[in-house]
Amino acid sequence: MSSSVEQGSDSVEPTPTQTEASTGSMLTVTIGATVPTGFEHTAAEEVKEKIGVDAKISKDRGRIYFPVTSDELHQVHQLRSVDNLFVVVEEYDHYQFKESKDETLTELQELASKLPWTNALEIWKLNRGLKRKKHHRKGVNQTKAKPGSETGDVPAADTEHPVPPQAMSASEGEAKEDNTPDLEISEQDSQQAAPEAKIIKFRVTCNRAGDKHSFSSNEAARDFGGAVQEFFQWKADMTKFDIEVLLNIHNEEVVIGIALTEESLHRRNISHFGPTTLRSTLCYGMLRLCRPQISDIILDPMCGTGAIPLEGALEFNSSFYIAGDNNDMAVNRTVNNVCHIQKRRANKDSTPGLPIDTVRWDLCNLPLRTSSVDIIITDMPFGKRMGSRKKNWDLYPSCLREMARVCRPGSGKAVLLTQDKKCFAKAISKMGGLWRRMHTVWVNVGGLHAGVYLLKRTGATIGQTTEEVNEPQEVVNTQEDQTEDKDPSC
Incomplete structure (x- = not known):
């Protein structure tokens, strides 16, 4: 059984989500999309029709997942049935949470440093470049688009300095089925970055559904986010963030992702x-x-x-x-x-x-x-x-x-x-x-x-x-x- 995360034998069975294609720089990743609840099959049909791949419908209603290569990323933003997009870092169909809340939160902290972030971060970097090119505003500090903005085009924030290779992502207004608010980690001082590099700002959003968890959404976002901050040396910022890391938990299904949209595409x-x-x-x-x-x-x-x-x-x-x-x-x-x-x-x-x-x-x-x-x-x-x-x-x-x-x-x-x-x-x-x-x-x-x-x-x-x-x-x-x-x- 292959696993990109080393944990106890009774805890996790990971589902492979990312592989490197044989063409060197070409990457294959899994894209997650939130869609109007009830229209998951319609969204899957559109993905098959326009991108030519089969989409998997999540157990958590309102989400689908499908594989794409890096050169197909621009096609993903042309989908008409999806609200928000994110690239999957890792997913687990049957994550066995510990009975103790402290043990579970400690396990989430350890998970942050063991995840295969590389491909997902590369896709985020490519996605950010696509948005710059679309708006013809390279190197401009931009804010979120207004409700009447272009279809699928959401300007990136804080792009005036080069991004460190290990720090890449975008923000997404993820739809929440359990009505839990965006959960933000507490801000801590990050270590001194290189003088020529810009400090990356981020937040963690946890969407949790299920009544058998010993922890709250806020606790999961706080502890997992703290570990992400320590691993990447990013700076926590709850409003003016560059990167939104998503922690989606639905009963035993756990998906970690990086947002590719800042505002829902339904306002187009x-x-x-x-x-x-x-x-x-x-x-x-x-x-x-x-x-x-x-x-x-x-x-x-x-x-x-x-x-x-x-x-x-x-x-x-x-x-x-x-x-x-x-x-x-x-x-x-x-x-x-x-x-x-x-x-x-x-x-x-x-x-x-x-x-x-x-x-x-x-x-x-x-x-x-x-x-x-x-x-x-x-x-x-x-x-x-x-x-x-x-x-x-x-x-x-x-x-x-x-x-x-x-x-x-x-x-x-x-x-x-x-x-x-x-x-x-x-x-x-x-x-x-x-x-x-x-x-x-x-x-x-x-x-x-x-x-x-x-x-x-x-x-x-x-x-x-x-x-x-x-x-x-x-x-x-x-x-x-x-x-x-x-x-x-x-």
């Missing part, structure tokens, strides 16, 4: 935010569910800030998007976001136009022809920040019936996101067989457990009763409602 398209703006990565997952085809007419009748049609127009640009809302402020935000993207594309000498039209309307009386839309995809009001659960009982049936009117019978589809699952299920049952549930993805939206429902428009006509819908279709509907709509968290 939006410059004007609203109270319920969807993450662009979640929008991409919803779009992939309905598989847009060339010349499809795609409708978002409750567009909010336009996150869904914007993501679609940029990634699936052979379709045409109609975005509308009954709120003037929402329509204005969408228009401003579209203009922002168009200006950004014009500055890059790209075709500035986007296949999007924006309209203000009554979403229960859409100014569209019957059977004129191929796909409907929208974020319905939860009744939390927008609307109310009481009003949803009238709103949902009216919306679904109007959506069925404008959607093509037999071939049309809808992808609808809502956290008000009970009201949605009741509204679907009142539709007289106009919609058939095909698939449900359970997602986490701002801490709320919601469902993304893939519906197919049946051949039933509006006004047709449930009894008039053909019998085989009713049997299929019943089976799907029993199997697809099971909520694993209930």
Whole structure:
């Protein structure tokens, strides 16, 4: 059994994550990515499609891992379904923690000096160089990008001096499933660095899930971070750090990584935010569910800030998007976001136009022809920040019936996101067989457990009763409602 970390025979079984390729300077590493919870398989499909490798879905929901070579690093930043990226230093599928907290924390301290940091740090250095080149700002001290910054391009911090060979990494706003805050190690004086070298600043972030650990996330970050500081002679800094070391613990799964993104990539398209703006990565997952085809007419009748049609127009640009809302402020935000993207594309000498039209309307009386839309995809009001659960009982049936009117019978589809699952299920049952549930993805939206429902428009006509819908279709509907709509968290 090979291991890059020497520990007691009963403690660790490491999983190989990094090997040197036969081409000398070419490196092969494992990249970890946080993705919208529930869309792990969608993200894995995108990795296979765009990079050509198989991704492993973590036991900890919301993460995937896949191998890349150093020359493929730029392709990783083009993925549309990932929020944050990090390079894996080492991972353990079955890490046997000691029963005593003191023994476990001591073991974590010893682990820091025995990890194979070299390849991961080289990839971080390459990643930092890619970001400098992208922004054409070599040698400039930069800060974090604002919400409307370029897709996947986050400026590096404190790059005005050369980085020591042993000290390389970037920062990542890692999504946290257990709502634990960023955990920072206490700052200590580092030893005197060479006069010509810049002191590297770092922090450790621990994300822990599981109730069988004898230690807290804060204790793990503090002790592991202290050992990292002693090993590299870096300086701890909780805010203006150059490097973020990640310690991800999910039950017995332990992954140590170095962040490659400073800010989540989900902010890439939006410059004007609203109270319920969807993450662009979640929008991409919803779009992939309905598989847009060339010349499809795609409708978002409750567009909010336009996150869904914007993501679609940029990634699936052979379709045409109609975005509308009954709120003037929402329509204005969408228009401003579209203009922002168009200006950004014009500055890059790209075709500035986007296949999007924006309209203000009554979403229960859409100014569209019957059977004129191929796909409907929208974020319905939860009744939390927008609307109310009481009003949803009238709103949902009216919306679904109007959506069925404008959607093509037999071939049309809808992808609808809502956290008000009970009201949605009741509204679907009142539709007289106009919609058939095909698939449900359970997602986490701002801490709320919601469902993304893939519906197919049946051949039933509006006004047709449930009894008039053909019998085989009713049997299929019943089976799907029993199997697809099971909520694993209930």
